[in-house]
Amino acid sequence: MKIAVCIKRVPDTELRFSIGSDGKSLDQAGLKYDLSDFDGYAVEVALRLVEQAGGGEVAVVCLGPDAVQETMRKAISMGADRGIHLRADTIPFDGLSVAHALAAELKDGGYDLVLFGRMATDSAAGVVGPMTAQLLGLPCVTAISHLDIADGRGTARRELEGVAEVTTFPLPAVLTIDEGIARARLPSLKGIMAAKKKPIETREAHLGEVRLTVESMALPPERTGGRIIGEGPDAVPELIRLLQTEAKVL
C-alpha cells in the first residue's frame, strides 16, 4: 500500500489574528502555523491503512515556502516515511493552480491512494482534492467518515444531511477525509527525533495559472449584547414582530 497525503500549513486557529495593512492578508505578527486539522486526520488514516496492511509507505506532499517543512516534519514525526516539498513563495488562493502542481508530482508516483483533508482550515474551499483527482483522471470520494480498503477496492461512508451514503471505488483513487474518522495521533518524542533522519525532497512547484486572487478580507462584525424584550407569554408578540421586521428571519 503506497499512499500520498497532501497536507497544508495553515495559521493556528487557536490564536487571535488580525488583518494586515494591505487589507487582504493576515497580519503575520504573532501568527503561528500548524498542520490543517483535516489533513491531520488524513495522515492518521494513511498510517492506519499501512499498519493494517502490514507494510507500505506514506509520503506527505506539501506546497509552499520553505517554512512548510516544519509542518511536514510534524506529519513525518507522526509516522509518515518521507516528504515531498513543492516549493512556492506563496500558496495561491486558486485551488486549481495548486491542483496542477500536485497532479504533476503525483501522476507517476504509483500511489494506491492520494488522501487530502476535507478542506484546509484557512481557506475552507475543499476544492484541491477533487480538482487533483480530475487532473489525474482518478475516482474521487469526498468528506469520508469511514473507510475500508480490501482487494484493490475501497468502501467509503459519507455523512450527509440526515443520511449516510456508502460508495465503493477501485484503487487508485483520491479521497478527502472528514473529521470523526480518526483522531490524529500525537507525535511521540521518539517519532520527533526519528523524523529528523527521514528524507524530505524539495522540488519547484509547477503551479498552474493563478486566476483567483483575494481582493479584501474583513473580520465579522463584533457581536453586540443581547436584548431582553420582556418575560413570559406577553413578550411573544413583540418577539415575533422583531424577528419579522428587524432580524428578518421569519
Place this chain on the structure above:
Amino acid sequence: MATGTVAPQFTGVDFLDFDSLLGEEERAVRDTVRAWVDEHLMPVIGQAYIDGKFPRQLIPGMAELGLLGANLPEEYGCAGLNNVAYGLIMQELERGDSGIRSFASVQGALVMYPIYAFGSDEQKQKWLPLLASGQEIGCFGLTEPDFGSNPGGMITTARETADGWVLNGTKMWITNGSQATVSIIWAKTGDIAETKSIRGFIVPTDTKGYSARDQKGKLSLRASDTSEIHLQDVHLPKDAVLPRSGGIKSPLMCLTQARYGIAWGAIGAAMACYDEALRYAGNRVMFDRPIAQTQIQQVRLVDMLTEITKAQFMTLQLGRLKDAGTMTPEQVSICKRNNVDMATDCAREARRLLGANGILIEYHSMRHMANLESVYTYEGTHDMHSLIVGQAITGLAAF
C-alpha cells in the same frame, strides 16, 4: 461538583518571540506535550487533586509518548532529547500540575539518571528500558525525618555482609513512594559521621523488610504520592549497589538534574496561572466593564507576564549551558530559586484576580498556588538555594 476543565486550549506565553530561539524539534516536543496535557491531564486533574490520588491511568500514555527519562540515550529506550526539549516537557507537564511533573522528574532525574550515571552496564540494560516504558515506577530515598536540607547527616545504614548488603533506616517525603516498584535508596556504608561512605542502592520494593506508607493530610501536591519508607533489615544482593556512586556528591548530582527540570516546570505553572487570569479578566464584567479594563488588574497581569518572560530567557540559557556541558549546580540554584518564587507569586496574584471563583477547583490557580508551596520547599528550599548562590559569589559558606 464537576471538576474537569472547560478551559480553552492553552497556547503558551510568548511576548518576546521566545519561540524563535527554539529549534524545530524543541518546539515540536513542547507542542506534543502541550496537546497531551490538554487532552489527557486537564480533564482529570481537578478530581485527582480533590481525591488526593495520583492519576495512575496516565502513566502508560506518558511512557508511550516518551516523557520518562526523555533526555537519556535511545539505546535504553529513551528519546535522547537535548536538555532544552527536556525542560520544555517539564514546563508543559507542570502547566498541568506540579504533582504530575514531580512524577516525571523523579522517574527521569532521580531514578533513571542515577542508574545511568552510577550504574553498571547490567543495571542500565535491565532497569532503564523498564523505567522508560513505565513498567517499573521508581522513587528516590534520600531525605530522612531529621535530615532534609542536610542530607549528609543521614542515619540510614548499609552494612556489607558476606553475600550482600543489609539496609536499615527511615526515609521521608518520598515522591512516588507508595506506588514505586523500585527505590533508589541512599545509605551510609561506613561510619555514620562520614558522608564519603554514602552509596546508592537499587531496592525492589517487594524486598522483605521494605515498607512504604502514604503521608496523610497534605494540603499541597495532592495529586502526587508522598510517602514514608521504612527499611528494616532489608537484605540485598551484592550487585544492588550503584558501583560508581560514592559520597554525598552522588545524590546531589541527581538533585541538580531534578532541580533543572523544576526550574522549567515552575515557568509552566506560572504560565497556567497567568493564562487563566488573563482570560478571566477579559470575561469577568464588574462595574459594566471587564475587569481587564481596570488599572489594578492590568498591573497584576503585566507584572506576571514580565516575570514569566524573564524566567523563560534565563532558563533557556541554563539549558543551553547544560547542553554545552558547562552548567554548574549554582546556576541551577539561581534559576530554581527565582522561577519557583516567581511562579508562587503569579499563582497567588492570579488567585486574587479571580476573586471568589479563584478558590474553586474548576479554576487552576489555587491548586498551583498550593502545589508551589511544596516546590518552593523541596529539592533545596528557596533559602538553601540563596545560600548556595551566596557561597558561590562570596566564597563564604553561611550554612
